[in-house]
Amino acid sequence: MELVLIGCLMLGLLAGGMPGAEPVQDVPINIEEQMQEVLEAPESIMLSEANVTTATQLLAALPETERKIPIAVYHVADNTGQFKGDRMGVSSTVVTQGATEMLITALHRSRQFVVLDRARFGDFMNEQNLVTSSRVVEGQGPVIGAMTGADYVITGAITEYQVDMYSGGLGLRIAGKGGSQEYARASCAIDLRVTDTTTGEVVWADSLKGEILGERVGLEVFSFLGKNIVEFETGQGKQQVINLVVRTLLEEAVFKLIQSGVLTS
Numbered sequence: 696m697e698l699v700l701i702g703c704l705m706l707g708l709l710a711g712g713m714p715g716a717e718p719v720q721d722v723p724i725n726i727e728e729q730m731q732e733v734l735e736a737p738e739s740i741m742l743s744e745a746n747v748t749t750a751t752q753l754l755a756a757l758p759e760t761e762r763k764i765p766i767a768v769y770h771v772a773d774n775t776g777q778f779k780g781d782r783m784g785v786s787s788t789v790v791t792q793g794a795t796e797m798l799i800t801a802l803h804r805s806r807q808f809v810v811l812d813r814a815r816f817g818d819f820m821n822e823q824n825l826v827t828s829s830r831v832v833e834g835q836g837p838v839i840g841a842m843t844g845a846d847y848v849i850t851g852a853i854t855e856y857q858v859d860m861y862s863g864g865l866g867l868r869i870a871g872k873g874g875s876q877e878y879a880r881a882s883c884a885i886d887l888r889v890t891d892t893t894t895g896e897v898v899w900a901d902s903l904k905g906e907i908l909g910e911r912v913g914l915e916v917f918s919f920l921g922k923n924i925v926e927f928e929t930g931q932g933k934q935q936v937i938n939l940v941v942r943t944l945l946e947e948a949v950f951k952l953i954q955s956g957v958l959t960s
């Protein structure tokens with residue numbers, strides 16, 4: 696209701712001008728029609744776009760299964776030990792701390808699993824405890840004893856990271872370009888494993904390494920895959936590129952896990 700009132704106020708200001716000002720003309724406003732137009736073409740005002748990689752199509756190409764495998768996702772850690780200080784002397788990680796969320800998204804995109812979030816398990820337990828301690832209205836909140844159990848646990852770590860800038864020689868060609876153009880190479884590696892929750896046996900494990908090349912388009916500014924423009928003087932710029940590599944590797948790892956056929960529901 697508050698949003699509707701705010702919207703009406705904004706439309707009123709646009710139509711009638713600021714308070715105290717003479718209105719240009721009295722234009723009737725049909726709020727319902729304008730709201731319907733927004734719903735019919737939301738992309739015209741939306742800023743966001745799908746955050747996908749070249750590997751996302753591998754997961755999209757998989758046929759959706761009727762019987763999905765319950766798999767619990769635990770923390771995917773940054774084990775590279777890579778830090779970078781900014782101009783203010785503040786140290787921060789270069790490698791993404793969002794790998795766990797990326798893995799959950801990749802598993803969900805594959806449509807092969809019942810994805811169980813154990814990385815934020817404490818949050819769920821808080822909700823359960825509110826019920827068991829009678830702190831919520833009776834009949835509301837989670838049902839105690841109905842939580843889905845996992846057949847498998849998947850976890851892992853980012854284990855390698857490197858970003859280098861260099862001048863391309865005669866043998867280096869990217870997208871048909873070569874010569875003495877300066878480039879940057881961002882490489883990263885991840886290690887993942889899947890454990891059977893009944894036997895404790897590691898039934899699948901793999902280590903994937905990948906790299907992407909970027910072309911210099913300005914002073915300390917590089918373009919990766921034609922659209923990812925980053926400034927390498929800042930740790931944030933490097934992180935943007937590594938995020939892209941990590942997400943791609945995680946999606947490829949999920950695809951390889953499914954293709955291995957080692958998991959059964």
